[in-house]
Amino acid sequence: MTRITGSTNSKIQLARRGVRGLKPYQPGKPVAELEREYGVRAAIKLASNENPLGPGNLVREATQNISGLLCRYPDGNGYGLKQALCRQLELEPEQITLGNGSNDVLELLARAFVSARTEVIFSEHAFAVYPIVTQAVGGQAVVTPAREWGHDLDAMAAAVTPKTRMVFIANPNNPTGTWVKRDALRAFIARMPSHVIVVVDEAYFEYVQEDDYPDALQWLSEFDNLVVTRTFSKIHALAGLRVGYAVSHPDIAELLNRVRQPFNVNSIGLLAAEAALADEEHVQRSREVNNMGLRQMSEGFESLGLGWIPSVGNFVCVDVGRSGDEVYEALLTRGVIARPVTGYGLPRHLRVTVGLERENRRFLAALQKVLEQTGP
Numbered sequence: 001m002t003r004i005t006g007s008t009n010s011k012i013q014l015a016r017r018g019v020r021g022l023k024p025y026q027p028g029k030p031v032a033e034l035e036r037e038y039g040v041r042a043a044i045k046l047a048s049n050e051n052p053l054g055p056g057n058l059v060r061e062a063t064q065n066i067s068g069l070l071c072r073y074p075d076g077n078g079y080g081l082k083q084a085l086c087r088q089l090e091l092e093p094e095q096i097t098l099g100n101g102s103n104d105v106l107e108l109l110a111r112a113f114v115s116a117r118t119e120v121i122f123s124e125h126a127f128a129v130y131p132i133v134t135q136a137v138g139g140q141a142v143v144t145p146a147r148e149w150g151h152d153l154d155a156m157a158a159a160v161t162p163k164t165r166m167v168f169i170a171n172p173n174n175p176t177g178t179w180v181k182r183d184a185l186r187a188f189i190a191r192m193p194s195h196v197i198v199v200v201d202e203a204y205f206e207y208v209q210e211d212d213y214p215d216a217l218q219w220l221s222e223f224d225n226l227v228v229t230r231t232f233s234k235i236h237a238l239a240g241l242r243v244g245y246a247v248s249h250p251d252i253a254e255l256l257n258r259v260r261q262p263f264n265v266n267s268i269g270l271l272a273a274e275a276a277l278a279d280e281e282h283v284q285r286s287r288e289v290n291n292m293g294l295r296q297m298s299e300g301f302e303s304l305g306l307g308w309i310p311s312v313g314n315f316v317c318v319d320v321g322r323s324g325d326e327v328y329e330a331l332l333t334r335g336v337i338a339r340p341v342t343g344y345g346l347p348r349h350l351r352v353t354v355g356l357e358r359e360n361r362r363f364l365a366a367l368q369k370v371l372e373q374t375g376p
């Protein structure tokens, strides 16, 4: 084996400035890793906002005999999936950019539009991928303070300068679960000058049922600087296959296509995503399980005397009243993986994904035990 020697400090100096200042994205701990490291069994993971039901029957059937696909390159244009999206969402294929997860399209957006001379606005407590894709291409991140844990659209609008090139809004936001209303978001987009690309990240769109919650796709014909991103990782339960997409004006899609890797979405992902899209029954059932789970979580927090941030997603941030990192660690020893959110500026919170009834029950019971053992 080759030994790795010497200091890497000199190499760090070679990296571009934005990369030098970056911290890698911290993913939720996989179950197998916890079991390996802690020697626990039957661990549960409520840490990455995955669908606890798993994929629906249509996906299971579609992916049964996939070995024949493995030796061929995927369809680089994703024809079948784009057609299915167009039928379901009433779009034109020229508006769609498929990604290896929606994180991929967020990165394509930064690579196509952001440079060292431009600024990117996003909110405090917003999704961790926005600073990563911004700084990786050398852009200047402009972080506006949150209001009631969520996006302060007035503060974001006030931060726009001639150098602003992109604004990221997660609706609902991860990790806080907060959301912005239709009128407020539409007015915000209308205020944005044409040199600003507005990215509305709707990763949890299918979960939200509030009357005032907007479908930003409806505004694409009005605003040619609007980009809406969605994913198959959340309600469609395909996080492991990595499929997401952006919808935009065809000119923006054409630019993203220039910087896209030719085969950024794999064959199995394309196939499974198309099947998932057709499985409205599974989406509906996932929504119902989530509604019940959100209720179960809030009742549990209530009886533990804990506060939480009201969420419309499939996750919720609970105020544990002490170090969230410590509670996270203590939960691990009990075989429960939640998500610490100190890195999001929420050191006393934990984010927990809504799981199945028994998983939620187990999480709440473990949390109660941990809180009894650790002082505030």
Ligand SMILES: *Cc1c(COP(=O)(O)O)cnc(C)c1O
Pocket: 049, 100, 101, 102, 103, 104, 127, 170, 173, 174, 201, 203, 230, 231, 232, 233, 234, 239, 242, 243, 244
């Ligand atoms: C989970 C999530 C995504 C989706 O990521 P994928 O790359 O599609 O798995 C995007 N945005 C937000 C805010 C998320 O929480």
